Amino acid sequence: MSPIFDWFFQQYQGVPTHIIILEIIGVVLGLLSAWFSKQDNILIYPTGILSTAIFVYILAFYGLLGDLVxxxxxxxxxxxxxxxWTRKIDAEHYTPITTTSLKEKQICVFIFVATLIFIFAIYKFFDKWNSWTAYVDTLTTAIFFVAMWLLARKKLENWSFLLIGNIISLPLYFYKGLIFTSFQFLLFVIISIYGYRAWKKNLNKPETSLLN
Structure with a gap:
């Protein structure tokens, strides 16, 4: 094998085979979920939930508490x-893509600060606040918490938070040896850029279908 392949698979030495297989499956489902999100397609949620269930198990194995949460x-x-997303605002139309209001921005600030405190407390409780990865993990957790709330509310700004979180997470997972997942975050960065553009084009437009 080439040095690149040798190095790549060396990252998985000592890792149980089922963890590697689950990571690959979780990555594929995660990418599908991100793509469906870009397309403003309701299938974001079933694929995302399956990917989430897999990564809860994997992250517990690696001890990445913030990302597990x-x-x-x-x-x-x-x-x-x-x-x-499935709630109708009238007889024919579903919840449209909109931008955040002042009140929603205040909620975002609250979610961000509360998450920082909460994740810090978790790391301290388990005595794992002893590495730079814990600081980065805490920051990305707060960013993604805000992004996910905005995504659930169909707010355009969710893509900005996702882009920042994905850029920061890419080297973190690479450092942790989750190579497939780090490549996933690279693709997430690209999807975040195109997702923002796609959603901006459909901003405030009435939606009549959940399967775009």
Whole structure:
């Protein structure tokens, strides 16, 4: 094998085979969910929930507590988002894409600060606040918590938060040895850019279908 392949698979030495397989499946489902999100398609939620369930298990194995909580939170936001996205505002139209109001921006600030405090407390409780990855993990968790709430509310700004979070997460997962997942975040960065553009074109437009 080439040095690149040798290095790539060396990152998985000592990792159980089922963890590697689950990571690949979770990545594929996560990419599908991100793509459906870009398309403003309700299938974002079933694919996202399955990916979330897989990564909760994987992240517990690697001890990435902040990201584990992200996925647990994402599950609850998926249920909430599924409801918001399928809710009709009249006889024919579903919830449209909009921008955040002043009140919603205030809620975002509250979610961000509360998440920082909460994740810090988790790391301290388990005595794992001892690495730079804990600081980065806490920051990205707060960013993604805001992004997921905005996504569930169908707010355009969710893509800005997702873009920032994905850029920061890419090297974190690469450092942790989750190579497939780090490549997933690279693709997430690209999808975030195109997702923002796609949603901006449909801003405030009435929606008559959930399967775009």
């Amino acid at each position: 992200i996925n647990a939170y994402y599950f609850s936001m998926s249920i909430y988002g599924w409801y918001i």
